Amino acid sequence: MNVTSAIDNELDEPRFNHCTATRNACKLCTPLGACLVFRGIEGTIPFLHGSQGCSTYIRRYLISHFREPIDIAASNFSEESAVFGGASNFKAGVSNVIRQYQPKMVAVATTCLSETIGEDMDRIFHDYLKESWHEGHPHLIKVSTPSYSGTHIDGFHAAVRAAVAALALPGDRTRRVNLFPGMVSAADLRHLKEIADDFGLPYTLLPDYSESMDGETWSEYEKLQSGGTPIEAIHAAGCAQCSLEFGRTLADFPSAGRFLEERFNIPNRRLGLPIGLRETDALFEALEAASGLPTPAKYNKERGRLVDALIDGHKYVFEKRAIVYGEEDLVTGLAAFLAETGILPVLCASGGKSGRLERNLREVLPMLDERTRIHDGIDFAQIAELAESLKPDFIIGNSKGYALARKLGVPLIRVGFPIHDRIGGQRILHLGYRGAQALYDTIVNALLDVKQTSSPIGYSYL
Numbered sequence: 270m271n272v273t274s275a276i277d278n279e280l281d282e283p284r285f286n287h288c289t290a291t292r293n294a295c296k297l298c299t300p301l302g303a304c305l306v307f308r309g310i311e312g313t314i315p316f317l318h319g320s321q322g323c324s325t326y327i328r329r330y331l332i333s334h335f336r337e338p339i340d341i342a343a344s345n346f347s348e349e350s351a352v353f354g355g356a357s358n359f360k361a362g363v364s365n366v367i368r369q370y371q372p373k374m375v376a377v378a379t380t381c382l383s384e385t386i387g388e389d390m391d392r393i394f395h396d397y398l399k400e401s402w403h404e405g406h407p408h409l410i411k412v413s414t415p416s417y418s419g420t421h422i423d424g425f426h427a428a429v430r431a432a433v434a435a436l437a438l439p440g441d442r443t444r445r446v447n448l449f450p451g452m453v454s455a456a457d458l459r460h461l462k463e464i465a466d467d468f469g470l471p472y473t474l475l476p477d478y479s480e481s482m483d484g485e486t487w488s489e490y491e492k493l494q495s496g497g498t499p500i501e502a503i504h505a506a507g508c509a510q511c512s513l514e515f516g517r518t519l520a521d522f523p524s525a526g527r528f529l530e531e532r533f534n535i536p537n538r539r540l541g542l543p544i545g546l547r548e549t550d551a552l553f554e555a556l557e558a559a560s561g562l563p564t565p566a567k568y569n570k571e572r573g574r575l576v577d578a579l580i581d582g583h584k585y586v587f588e589k590r591a592i593v594y595g596e597e598d599l600v601t602g603l604a605a606f607l608a609e610t611g612i613l614p615v616l617c618a619s620g621g622k623s624g625r626l627e628r629n630l631r632e633v634l635p636m637l638d639e640r641t642r643i644h645d646g647i648d649f650a651q652i653a654e655l656a657e658s659l660k661p662d663f664i665i666g667n668s669k670g671y672a673l674a675r676k677l678g679v680p681l682i683r684v685g686f687p688i689h690d691r692i693g694g695q696r697i698l699h700l701g702y703r704g705a706q707a708l709y710d711t712i713v714n715a716l717l718d719v720k721q722t723s724s725p726i727g728y729s730y731l
Contacts, residue, residue: 298421306429378412592661592663
């Protein structure tokens with residue numbers, strides 16, 4: 270659980286015991302990530318095989334962040350189901366959902382309860398389809414997401430793979446590019462679609478909750494919000510020329526890109542989250558190769574403005590100290606960008622346990638040294654134990670770090686998921702030169718605000 274880039278006996282820092290109970294986890298439950306993926310597929314209703322409480326908890330987190338309604342069905346285990354199995358609940362529940370919502374697909378994720386009692390989902394699916402399948406029946410897919418063996422990011426990637434494995438079809442190669450961006454914001458998804466359109470590339474973006482979880486005001490209530498990746502686009506993923514998959518942690522994960530590579534021989538290029546200059550450069554190089562076209566001029570101008578901004582703000586941020594926490598790939602991307610600006614990430618922390626966090630950071634930060642602590646499988650109580658001696662100038666991550674920022678008296682730069690204490694968390698742009706520009710301005714202005722408000726003079730010019 271504890272990985273550090275420095276030698277423990279040379280550092281006066283806590284040693285975290287593997288048996289220590291988690292206190293305020295720096296992660297969320299596995300089926301939450303799966304439910305978000307499924308709401309990013311057109312006409313799909315997420316269905317949890319387990320207790321009602323699981324769906325209530327997940328709905329609460331997603332609604333609070335996205336400020337949009339989301340329905341998540343459940344098989345609603347009772348005490349009897351927990352002992353004898355929930356097959357009958359499942360069959361009745363799926364039939365009810367189809368009757369009430371008329372979805373194009375019902376996407377089933379398991380929970381801790383159904384996994385713990387050892388539900389045979391293959392048999393349950395077989396029996397249900399044998400009894401209930403008819404012409405025009407919605408698609409039905411499943412994914413295993415027990416929270417005791419992963420995080421919301423693991424559930425997210427597992428659900429993307431499950432959708433591709435169930436729906437992608439073989440065929441003649443096309444110019445299509447598969448984009449698997451990972452768990453990013455609705456604004457990030459819209460920006461990726463804009464970039465692909467500007468390259469003239471047909472694409473399958475999976476998932477795409479940019480409209481279904483951040484849409485317009487309705488004139489009439491919609492049981493299933495419009496938007497999402499069309500199922501036909503997922504069918505076409507099996508004919509693509511290549512896949513671009515964001516996430517360095519996926520190197521050891523049975524991902525959607527890997528599935529398509531193994532099943533349909535579609536080349537899979539794995540990229541880091543394109544945050545900052547270097548990682549965004551890699552994305553545009555990949556799109557140039559796929560399209561055979563140069564990067565459109567407007568993105569070169571965005572890159573130029575970002576470089577200019579880094580120069581303008583350098584004197585305000587150089588050698589400032591930051592604590593970075595959240596999902597492993599987000600932490601890696603943020604740390605890479607902070608290093609580009611001259612900011613020192615003194616702690617890179619995640620609740621994930623892929624075992625790749627330090628390796629990933631070293632790939633993007635070749636000059637990483639003992640000043641940066643790296644911890645995976647960590648919780649916020651442990652982060653707090655480390656934070657005071659590290660003397661950060663700011664912390665950057667989701668809103669669950671607010672109590673720590675308040676205690677330390679430093680700004681919290683809100684990024685990622687969840688953001689419960691501000692409006693617009695779903696519209697924070699992280700990716701591309703444009704996202705890095707917005708993030709950089711936010712960081713510099715937060716530091717300037719501290720300097721200005723703490724000054725007895727209150728300078729008008731900084």
